[in-house]
Amino acid sequence: QSRTVTGKVTDQADGSGIPGVNVVVEGTSNGTVTDYQGNYTLQADDNATLVFSFVGYENQEVNIGAKSVVDVALSSSTVELSEVVVTALGVERETKALGYSTQEVDGKELTEARETNLVSSLSGKVAGVQVVNSGTTIGGSSRVTIRGESSLDINANQPLFIVDGIPISNEVVGASGTGTLEVDYGNAAGEINPDDIASINILKGPAAAALYGSRAANGAIIITTKSGKAKKGLGISVNSNVSFERPLVLPDWQDVYGQGNNGQFEFVDGAGSGIADGVDESWGPRMDGQAIPQFDSPRNIPGFRGGDLNAPAGSTITATPWTKNEDNISDFFETGVTLTNNVAITASNDNGHMRLSWTNLNQDGMLPNTNLDRNTLSLSGGLKLSEKLNVNTSINYINTQSDNRPAISYGTESIMYLWIWYGRQINTGSLRDYWMPGQEGRQQFNYNYNYHDNPYFTMYENTNGQSKDRIFGNVSVTYKFTDELSLMLRTGTDFYNELRDKRRAYSTQRFPLGMYREDDIFFMERNSDFLLSYQKNLSDNFALNVSAGGNQMRQKQEYQQTVAPQLLIPEIYNFSNSAVQLQIDESNQEKRINSLYGYAQIGYKNMLFLDITGRNDWSSTLPEQNNSYFYPSVTLSAVISDMVQLPAPVAFVKLRAAYAEVGNDTDPYQLRNVYVSGTPFGSYQAKGESSVLKNPDLKPETTSSYEFGTDMRFFNGRLGLDFTYYQNRTKDQILPITLDQSTGYTAKIINAGEIKNYGIELMLNARPLQNKNGLNWDINLNWTRNRSEVLELADGIDAYTLTERNGAYVQAIVGEQMGAIYGVGFARVKDKNSPYYGQIIHSEEGTPLRDPDLVYQGNYNPDWMLGVQNMLSYKGLSLSFLFDVREGGIVVSRTKTIGSTSGQLEETLYGRPNGYDLSLAENGIISEGVIENGDGTFRPNDVKISSRNWHNRYYERNNVEAAKYDASYVKLREVKIGYTFPDKFFGNLPFRNVNLSVVGRNLLLWTENPHFDPDVISMSGGTLQPGIENMAYPSARSVGFNLSFNL
Amino acid sequence: CDDDFQEINKNPNSPEDVPPSLLLPTIIKNPVNESAGLAWGYGNVVMQYTGKIQFTNEDRYNWGPQGDPYNTFFTALRDVNNILQITEESGENNYRGVALVMKSWMYHVMTDAYGDVPYSEALQAKDGVSLPAFDPQSDVYTGILADLQKANELLGTSGEALEGDILYEGDVNKWKKFANSLRLRILMRLSDRVDPSSAMQAILNDPATPVFESNEDQASLTYLLDAPNQQPLYTTRSGSFDEYRLSENMEAKLKALNDPRLYVYAQPTTASEAGLVGAPDDYEGVPNGLPDEEALQYSPSGDPEKGGSNFISRVGLMFSCRACDELSSPIAAETVIMSYAELQFILAEARERGFISTGAAEDYYMEGISSTFDYYESRLQAGGFTELAAVVQPEAGYFAQADVAYTGTQEEKLQKIGTQKWIALFFNGMEAWFDWRRTGYPEITPGPGAVINTVPVRFQYPSDAQALNAEAYEAAIKRQGADLITTRVWWDVD
Known part of the structure; x- marks a missing residue:
């Protein structure tokens, strides 16, 4: 008979309540944690055994018998953790049984100091995880990679997102178009509501994700939503957050x-x-x-300004003072305001549990007339239909509305271009x-009126709207045949419909007669799976868990774009107002993967664990002869501290090892070329062959990886160290290898290449201070170093361009690191015997010259990354702050080159302190370097040129050498100061667990370049381009308040 | 449960096979528009029809690697190749002939721009050739001339009607004329290397190889009223259009000849407040190749108070963008690939130099000049510019004046042909530049801000060719000379 058990967990030494203690019903995943006072409540059957565990204390097991109040006192001691995490296929495992590295982020981490894009919240919190973003802040796209870049397809290097066991979309549906219409509408995973997340577990390597198949070759981000299970009876929780955003750096x-x-x-x-x-x-x-x-x-005629060109002829402009307006750009930015409110109702009894949650996110962006309004409804629950039959479900509905998202990149539609x-x-x-x-x-x-649009006109008239409805969720049924044998059936889906409307008013530079465009996007993915599990303790020493399952994945995408290229009547935005023939583009695609898999886990004395998995996929995207592929994994975990007696300071030692292979397929329609529609010429319809050469003989690509690691805890668990070394090799990659256009194609799709990724991840947890008065100090540190090496490309090809922008070729070159950036640089004296060796060569006119050869300029990948989080707590008060450090790597900046040629950036004052008259002191620039004498020798440059001329020549548009910055930075990513009120403070009022915190994100930045946040990268056609800055939007420095309480 | 598993991956959006008619519009429009862009960006500037008053890089020969025409043309050649493959089986010789003419024109422009280009191994990625060799220019031209001859033979030998032909509306005979006229242009181009006499005379002798007989026949693309098929400059930003202005060189030549094409190629300066048509003094050009700061404030009169763009003529209204002027027309300007006038100047030169014996050099020459006046009159009328159309025909004395009349030594006559051809080739892709590299007419002097002291004679290869086809690229520059804009191509004999 299940019933409510409550109690208080105290420190044996001083009798104070211990917050955060794990309380789990033994043999189940049912559990909770104690609140600030050490109190807990959970459901348990008669005679159940509760296991109490917490870092720095000895585990304690208590048989509750028939009691409903169970208080325990924990003693500090040598302990080992028995944390439970959710792994592949939604299976909960004890961390000590895992032969691979995982890392968990608590849901609470995501709701106090918030990001509009969930993915951005992970930055600095997890070893091996790197997050960059396109920076439009109102839910713009973020790119997350785990353990570096393993694929040559730069869009394929992100992990798979799983919610409650079912994969969900993380598409970035590109929105480029003619006339510089690129807008960032966000990546799909960024929309997941943090308030509904119980925890995120990051499975870093293919070993962890072998059972999710192809799409998890770059790891998996496993999100578990809140279920309402934790609290007996009715519960209401409220979380309110307001934050204010200003540009971090302009x-x-x-x-x-x-x-x-x-x-x-x-x-x-x-x-x-x-x-x-x-x-x-x-x-x-x-x-x-x-x-x-x-x-x-x-003007001398009232009512007309200088720029009113329709003023009566002959009117004259009255001169006015020419003064500085230092804040003319920063003042255009408004203070962004983000309001997030969440109410959740939970109910739970012996037969089931449910949770209903509503969240409203309302954001006014930092740019005028930009906004985002997102409503999320989430319903989850479980019902015990009989002793043998359980049903669980979780359904999420997300509605996203934006009247206007800013256009990005380099072009007249983008505000950063204007500045x-x-x-x-x-x-x-x-x-x-x-x-x-x-x-x-x-x-x-x-x-x-030559080149630009009025910025207010751009923001208020030329809008890029979005309206999106999304539903994802799943239903599962579990039937227990016996205590050993159970069957789970599950089906889940993720689908959305999105309408994007773009309006361009009359007199827009690029659209003098206006324009209206709608993009209609539909996405659907459905996964249905079954899992038959058998678990038995074979003897006192051996435990066995064998499972077999299967999955069918169906994915469908539809895209339709309709454009009215000119409007008949201004300000009427619909297709019947088109002045000319509409342009319509439509494409649909479909994909299916069928899979069968099995795994076995063998445990020996609860200290040695061996896992073996195998999976076979059939993908519709591969040719019939190659569409079936199998891949295995094996992992081993050994708890050394349970095997041998270790010296006292050592509390826990685990060694782990894993090997895995993962197969991978490709996108639909990569086998045969087709003729796609071109722009009709009047009544003549037009087609042309697609520019990428397809390949009917594709085979699956494989990633094989191994990792070794250790998890060690010392001093009663007050110091924890987790170390991993990993290596991945990705072979036979399916990728469009770029061709010179003289071949007739821009690229051809081939199986090629081998990339080796290897690196080290280090996680350190320490509690330097643990005071009986309740003053605690915790440090979490994540350190990552990854190297991606290109071992092989295709036959006869030793360089491959991953992406290109502004003359910067991001390349994979055999024998070099992935992410090398090649580009044109200055012509320099190459003769090592010359006294001027290495100096920049100038023309006779004294202007620096470029060398047309593409040369290595640096690599965009960091040498290492570090996240350091400090948490201090004293009674109800807590303070935490997170530093994020990135060392090494370059970023190629368009802000730098263009802002230098246009005379906008501060450094362009060089050479004109006293104006432009070159005869005045300090005016003009004699560029440092040499001039060629014509006989192969050089002389120092002695020609003085104007500041403008020098800046224009030195920062020539495609000169990558002049455009680069060191991308290293230190960022104060997050600060939280919180206070939890004692319940008695509210007396008879129903408020419980009232927590108020002040939170800030992206507060301080130290980096070489003074102009932009190196986290913010370029986006082109749905691809986020690492290492390239192309008129970056400022990231937001946000400060706000968070209030949460239960009723 | 998955009977249709293989069917899922069949692309539902687009066909795997199409008739050639659907490929024609794109293989004509895209390269032709590219040609207009190259005329605007480079051809007009390097031949000093126009000069830049801002961002003067092109004018100062600060040219980087050039992605086009290479990339756009090879993209179009993909579908030219598809037509050739489709028609090989279907026997649709008219389409095949058109494809061969377009192919020849594109390769000829590319090789004149860059020199050696991938040719014999190009367009064969499907057969596994990912790194095509660059062919010597002489070999490329051998292939082009053979293809044009073949095109003339094929055209008209099958019954199918040409659909999707946006250049000639399905007139097979005009395609034949284009093919043969183009052969004459090319034979002249190579004339310092290969004696063109017999080949030229053979074309003129054979009624089965017709050539352009009037402006009606010339190869020029007429645009449409509606977006996105308007003349390519129609939708530029006004500032981009206005960076390019009448050049001083062009201004001087037209004024000296009292040539009414001044009213077509340029507009009166804003400062003159002259309206659509001004007196010659209302038109002012800018010297080519000035440094940026000087170009922006250049004063034709020398009076610094009267400097800047207000005092320099814009390019003619017929070519103007919508945002520049409400009167501008989406259809008045055509993109000319090869004009009837050009052919007349080729024949005049060929006759003068004795390559051919048909006709009289003076007749060709005079027809070349007068046909351009007729051409612009008709285009101005099409654009609704009646006021301009009314002044475009020259005064009676034009043809008789000493600098125009076909008199003098042979050298002087060739110079007159060259000069008139230059005036006529305004905005004809980069043909004026290619031809100038052969003839040297008229004199072109690099501007004071030029980064090299000679006029460029070549484009640098695209960076992509260097990045993606390095070995073949290296072999080409080893044979041809450094990848510089000063390296002469094969036919360009010093």
């Missing part, structure tokens, strides 16, 4: 010279009719308050009223 602008050329500027029409008024660079007059006609100066060309004198407030008078809806008002 480029350092110069504030001496305004728009123009060679010190001159005068506005007439912003298109070249005035003095340099078509120029969108800041090489103009010093901002000293002198009177200059400007776009926002009044890099934005005259330093511009008073941004003058642009707020962004129509010409009488031309509302037809003609924008701006400071420049």
Whole structure:
């Protein structure tokens, strides 16, 4: 008979309550943890045995008999943990039985200091995990990799996301298009609601994920949602969070010279009719308050501004002071506000449990008129239909709405592009009223009509909306034939429908007659599986667990894009208002994988564990002759401290080893070429062969990996050390190998290559301070070092371009590390005997020259990464802070090159302290280096050139050498200060476990470059491009409050 | 339960086979538009029709590796190749002929731009050739001339109607004329290496090898009113259009000849406030190859108060973008691949140099000049620019003036042909530049800010060729000379 058991766990030494103690009903996964006072409540049958465990204390087992209150006092002692984690296929295992490395993140870690994108929350918290993002902050995409890049397909290096045993989508559906319309709509896994997450367990290598098959070759992120099981009876919990966001870093602008050329500027029409008024660079007059006609100066006819080009003919502009506006860009950014509210109701009794949760996330972005509104409903529950039959389910509905997400990348639609060309004198407030008078809806008002759009016009008129409905969840039934034999049947799905609408108003630079576009996206994945399990203790010493199962995965994607390229009437955004023929593009795809698998776990005396798995997949994406592939794994865990007597300070030692192979398939339709639709020419329809050459003979790729590790605890568990060495080899990769276009194709899909990934992960947990008064200090440290080495590419090919942007070729080269960036650099003296060896060669005119050869510029991968979290607690008060450190790697920056040529960045003051007259002291630049004499010898450069000329030549667009920065950084990623009120504080009021915290994320950054956050990378066509910065949005520094309580 | 397992992976979106008619629009439009882009970006600038007043890199010969025409043309050649394969079985010789003409034109532009290019091993990734060798230019041209001859033979020998032909609306005979006119252009191009006499005369003698007979026949793509098939500059940003202005060199030549094409190629300066058509003094050009700061504030009069873009003529309204001017037209400008006028100048030169004996050099020459005036008159009318169309025909004395009349020594006559051809080739891809490298007419002087002191004679190969086909690339530059814009191609005899 199951019933509620309550009690208090205290420290035997001083009688104080111990928070966080694990209380588990022995032989089950049913358990809870004690609250701040040491109290716990759980469901247990008569005569059940409760196991109490906590770091630094001896485990204690208590048979509850018929008691309903069980208080225990724990003694500090040598203990070993018996933590339980969720592993592949949703199977819960004791960590000590695992032969591979996993790491858990508690759900609570995700809800206090929040990120709109769940994936971003993992940064710095898990060894081996690297997170970068595209930086639009309102749920923009994040890219997570575990243990480096193992595949040459840069999009295939992310782990698989699993929620309650069922894979869910982490697609980034690209949104590029003609006319620089790229917008980041976020990666699908980023939408998962942190409030519904009980824990995240990260399975790092293929060994851990062998049973999830192909898609987990890069590890798996296993999310377990809250089930309502923990608390007997009715419970209500509330979590409220508000945070305020400001840009963490914006480029350092110069504030001496305004728009123009060679010190001159005068506005007439912003298109070249005035003095340099078509120029969108800041090489103009010093901002000293002198009177200059400007776009926002009044005209002599009331009601018209300088930039109102529809003013009556003959009207003149009255000059106004030319002054600096230091904050003209930072003031355009608003304080972002994110409100998150969650209410969850749980109920639980002997026969079942359920949890219903509603979360609303409402975010106003840092850019005007950008927002995100996300509602998540989650329902989960379990019902015991009989002693033998259990049903469990979890269903999540997510609705995401955005009126506007900012466009990204380098182009007129992107605000960050505008800033890099934005005259330093511009008073941004003058642009707020962004129509010409009488031309509302037809003609924008701006400071420049040659190249740019008014930033307010961009944000308020040219919107990129999103409306998405998503449901994912599963139902499972478990039938226990006997105590030993059980069968589980489960089916789960993830599907979403998303509508993206893009509006472009009349007079937009790229769309003078407006534009309207809708992208309609449908995604569906369904997984159905069964698992037959048999577990038995063969003897006193041997325990056996054998299972066999199967899975069918069906995936379907549909995409339809419709464009009205010009509008008949301004401001009417629908397809019947198209002035010309609509352009329609449609594509659908489908994929299926059938799998059978089995595993056996053999335990010896609860101290030696051997796991063996095997899986066979059949994928629809491979040719019939190659579509079946098998892969095995074997892991071993040995608890040495249970085998031999170790010296007293050593509390626990485990050694582990694992070997695994994983097979992998590919995307649909990679076998045969087809003719895709092109743009019709009037009534003539057009087709053309797809540019990538497909391959009818593909075979599956394989990743084989091994890892060794140890888990050690010392001093009663107050010091823990977990060390892993791993190595993966990925072979026969299916990848589009880039071809020179003279072959007729941009790429061909082949099986090729072998990449070796190896590295070290170190996790250290320490409690330097543990005080009887309740003052505790915990340190968690994660350190990772990964190397990815290219062993082999295809026959005759020793270099492969993973991705390219702005002249930076991210390459895989045989014998080198993955992620090498090649690009053009300066021409330098190559003769080692020359006294000028290594110096930059200049033209006769004194401008630096480029060498057309592509040379190695660096690697984007870090040498190592470190996360350090400190947690201090004293009674109800807690403080924690997380530092995130990345050492090494480069980032190729477009902000640097363009901002230098445009005279915007602070460093462009070099060479013009006294204006532009080269005869004045310090003006002009004699570039450091040499000039070739024509006979192979060199002389020092002695030609003085203007600051603008030097900056334009030195930071030539595709000069990767001039564009790079060291991407190393130290970041104060997270700070939390919390207080849990004693329940008695509220007397008879129903509030319990009231916790109030002040939280901050991305608070401080130390890095070489002053202009942007090196975490923020470029995105192109749905691919996040590591190592490349392309007009990065500022990441958000957020500070907020979190309040949670139970009723 | 999975009977259809293999069927799942059959692409439902697109066919594996198509008729050639569906491939024609793209293999014509994309490379032709690319040619217009190259004319705008490089051809017009290096031949000093236009000069840049901002971002003067092109004008100062600060050229990097050039991705195009290489990438765009090879992409189009993929489907040219598909047509050749489809028609080999189907016997649709008209489509096959068209494919061979487009193929020949593209390779000829590429080899004139870069020199040696992948040819005999190109487009064979399907057969496992991933690293095609670069063929010497002489071999490429041998292949091109053979293909054009073959195209002329094939065209008209099968009954199918040409659909999807956006260049000639299915007129097979015009394709034949294009093929043969192109052969004449190429034979002239190679004339310093290979005596073109017999081949040229044979074309003119044989009625089965017709050539352009009027502006109606010339190879030029006419655009449509609707997006996205408007003339390529129509949708640029106004600033991008306005970076390129009338060059001083062009201005001087047109003014000296009192040539009304000044009103077509340029607009009166804003400062002149002249409206659509001004007096010659209302048109001002910018010198080529100025450093950026100087270009931006250049003053034609020398008065620094009268400097800047306001005092320099924009490129003609007929070519203008929508955002630049409400009067601009999406259809007035065509992209000319090869004009009737050009053929007349080729024949004039061939006759003058004695390569052919048919006709009179002076007649060809005069027809070449007058046909361009007619051509622009018709295009201006198509664009609704009646005020401009009314002034485009020259005054009576134009043809008789000393600098135009077909008089003087042979050298002087060739110079006149060269100069008139240069004026006529405005915006014809990069043909003016290719031809200039052979003739040297007119004189082109690098600007003061130029980074090299000679006019470029070649494009650098794309970075991709270097990154992705390194060995073949190295072999090509070893044979041809360093991958520089100063290295001459094979036919370019010093």
